[in-house]
Amino acid sequence: MKRGFLNSKPAKERPVASTNNSGLDPVPTQFPYAALDKPVEIPKGYETPLNILLNGSKMELPPDSFAYVWTTLPGIQLRDEPQTECVLLPESKDIILKTPGFPKPLPPMPTCPAFRVARSPGKGMGLFSTRNIKQGEIILYERPLLITPAAVRATAPEHFSPAQVVQHSLNTFERIAEVSVNRMTEERQAAFMSLHNCHMTDGSGPIVGRIRTNGFGLPGLQPGAQPKTEMEFRMGAYSVICENISRLNHSCAPNTAFSLDKAMLAYRLYAVRDIAEGEELTLQYVDVLCSKTQRQEALKPYDVTCACSVCTDPTTESDKRRSMIGSFIPTISAWAANRQLPDDWLIKKSTEVLDLIEKEGLEYFELYCIATHTIMEAYICLGDSENASKWAERVIRQPWSEEYNDQHEVEELLDPESPAYAKHGLWRMRVDENPIGELGAMFKMMGEICGPEGMKMMDNGGGMFMMLPNQNASPETLKKIADAMVKYGQPSG
């Protein structure tokens, strides 16, 4: 029942455009640097002192110096496993160390991996499947080579030109990251230095160039307050570089998504649809719901001119379909207690969403999982466990989902005879008139307040948000919802 409840949370802001559990999209680590056409000379004697706090040993820091900790994780407890070299603020290191279950060992590696690294015409190297891979399968587990701040902004003397200020930050970042690379084993160092570098001529050093080319964002380690903006959320304060995941090339119809197992400090790479042997494995680097022109623009910092099948399609059909995806978010609460809507209304609307997503090859997108899960719940509301169990099978095949990664509840619904159905909070909600229970009462109220379309996904210029009701709702409406939540409490399912 977790999903139904989450689906009914009022004014819950969360990006639905993110890939997976940790909202990890690859991010351009260009930020916050202005572009430099070429390296800029910095006068000698202005190097920022690096106070190296190896493995957390504290020392007095002069003002303006870096308080990073250079550390190796998970460290001695799992010393025989691949280790991640990290440059972290001490508070961020604490967040990792205090993660429940940390350090969790990596699972045994398969003797015959499901992927290989090979040349991809026009894209450098890439990953390719070595066998047929089913939707939802884990293709690989990977502990990163390196975690560094997404960018370093060093304080520069006032007389530096703007270009020198940028160069000074890049130089400082290079020296900071170099400490970590020097701490890697020979093998991991060679793997790092063999990664692609598309920042050879813009003032980035060889390490920062590789970080900027191959890094993706790691949110959730910022000390103190939560990220306030979508940008902060997506960027995170840190950048991660992996030996294999960083080899994935971009596609606007990607066939993989990854998520971080925080306790393991390792990523899982999933197949988001069936993948045939020999197919290239791909990821989305930028928001691929926008138009072809916008995507090409967003891909420029990655030095990518995308020639995927969607980008080379001369028609505008794909742009039209992509703009429709997200205009409706299936919401169980909008329909379950609303007898004015036909019984098949939500299933039909959700199926339309799924069709659009599949046509565009955007199964990685959270809305795909939301729609699938909603159809399963709609059948539960209708008391149809036969069909619900068929959709439960599909939900199970989407473990990359941010919200449904706890598959245990759904597993119980795989058998149409399971007693879990009768105990389910939504069971026969559309069939039994009265009482519809507390959850039903809350849904009814939500439906009345929000109307049949329920939640909407809106692009307010700052990214996609899922909200209930629309974010322009009056304070009175929001108060009504808050009161309803208090009145009916958190439904247990």
Ligand SMILES: C[S@@+](CC[C@H](N)C(=O)[O-])C[C@H]1O[C@@H](n2cnc3c(N)ncnc32)[C@H](O)[C@@H]1O
């Ligand atoms: C993170 S690396 C991916 C692995 C890289 N291809 C390699 O050789 O190691 C990103 C770089 O790969 C290339 N790349 C990624 N996706 C691409 C695409 N769809 N088309 C062309 N080049 C691509 C670009 O050079 C980009 O800067």
